[in-house]
Amino acid sequence: MTDLLYTDVEDELRSSVRSLLADRVSQPDVVDLKLWRTLAVDLGFAGLPVPESAGGAGASWRETAVVLEELGRTVAPVPFLGSAVLATAALLGTGDPLLDALAAGSRTATLAVPVSASGLLPSVALVDGALTGTVTSVVDAAAADVLLVPTADGLYAVEAADVTRTPVVSFDLTRPLSDIVLDGAPGRRVGDASLVADALTAAAALLASEQLGVAEWCLTTTVEYVKTRRQFARSIGSYQAVKHRLADLWVQVTQARAVARYAADCLATGNPDLPVAASLAQAFCSPVAVKAAEECVQLHGGIGFTWEHPAHWYLKRARANASSFGTATQHRARLATLVALPTP
Template identity: 55%
Template sequence: MTGAEAATTAAPDLLYSEAEEDLRAAVRSLLADRCDAPAVLAGIESGRPYDPDLWRALASEIGTAGLLVPEKLGGQGATAREAAVVLEELGRSAAPVPYLTSAVLAVEALLGCDADDSEVAGLLAALAAGRKVGTLALPLSTAPGTALPATVRVAEDGTLEGRTGGVADAAGADVLLVPAQGAEGYGLYVVEAAAPGVTITPLVSLDLTRPVAEVALAGVRARRLAGPDAAEAAVRRALLTGAGLLASEQLGLAEWCLAETVRYTGERHQFNRPVGSFQALKHRLARLWLELVSARAAARYAADALATGSADALVAVAVAQSACSKVAVRAAEECVQLHGGIGMTWEHPAHLYLKRAKADELALGTPGRHRSSLADLADLPAPRA
């Protein structure tokens, strides 16, 4: 067996390394100082698409925005494993920052282009340093492995025409990476969000910490970063990595919901006893803990498969999204319900986590879509009608 074959058949490492735990501690400390529940709620009420001060701190002080960018291009040269740790902590805080859209989706799409291109290299360096925020101009609901939307076209004069709805974090982006169909085929184009002819209209978003918008392009001049041979592969690479790492955000969200519910039910008393001591509630929380442990294994498996370039990456991502979406929603629902009346109020952050969990359930493919993909990958025929 060659060294390459041994690498691809090695067992996945689901444990966190010392460096990953150090990164977690740094991110968690920063979020504890600058992203507590009152701060998130205040930001939502102000109508900001995200917290720019928090984003600058994450990007420049800790360097998380450039984790997936190679060192020679101005990044940290880390892997999906480290990015997964960051997303766990961001999910735990329901942080209103464009990490998934800019540091994962946009960066991965650019990495699928020609890195020797000066504009691609410059964009990667700017995104890695946090000087610019980028987003992939596709509906956030787009799943990896499905037909890519073709709602933007390249006109005869080379400008872009069309509109795309449901683009996450577009309202706060500086750069749009726009997939478009033209006479020469599918291409990936870069557009400045403030360019003439670009209109970004915020839409009503379920998750107020990750708002979506409609992007309309009317005669917009753009530069092509990748042509038919590379553009579709670059976009699919971004969607697959985004879906796999979204599972880690869902894991962090579920962990916060369970920990907060256990804390509250241990303090809330009825009949002179903590409500958490009632057997029925113990069983509900114990079942949730077991589901969360399984979800953690799935999320770590996906992150490790993406980091190592495993041939099982497609399977790992489908498994992770199928499992983690369900657990995140269930944990958030239990959090709201077991907090009783206070859990239904705007002042308590439980609603932030429920909305994020439900929105994440639809992002980058529904659990049903990923289960269908998994069945295809495993060559399992669908039930006969």
């Protein structure tokens, strides 16, 4: 039977990450490469699922999911999703030396697919050993040293210095996007094109843990606020309508934790149920994170709608994540196929 409870190691890992982020993240804005170096190099969190033989920590994706929960709690502006999840998931098991560098934190990479991709390959062509094409809205590309570019022939590692990266306006400024233009860029083949689908499934499964972290922060912060905010000589948290809204949200966040933990465990253990677990995680956790962020803004009243309060960062992260690696609607449609639901 799958054990979804946090282990002692995972609890200690959470405590370490939370303590670091509490000291280093205040109002997120742009990518903090110093914080990323601390996480990736000093603490070794970039290589948690990578075997020790490949320079990693020899842990699993479950530990990576715990880190993502804490990054979600602070909407930390670091390229963890692109490098430690997408790129690492694509290279894991290939034996490519780039994986060693990613695990050590000496290099940073990302998968050159649109952040909204849910399985389709971008239109990049391989001509005479060089790559040509355009990929839009690539997550964490601005901070990457290497881009993993999928083609119909396979997955290629391309030095970021050999492509043109143009920043695009992102709804979530803590997770910048870039358009990539390849004009005869040299590439080194690292594996088959099937690696892309595996990486996107892993990203969908693990993004649920970050969404859980966002939702938990929003719920906890809002509960604390309504206990102290007084109106008509009583705390607003004592009103039945407010209690009901937060109680309903607590139930949803608790359910989201179970769903996200199951998806992370399936990824960590190679469970064949992973495609179902990943799509279920996005179909459920994505709307919960958005709901929690919206309730946080609304129940904080006037202050919740100001730039000075951090609630807007969480709403932006939740909304941006809701369209990353497939929307909840797309994943529900995929679930119907995966579990063979009858067509009405």
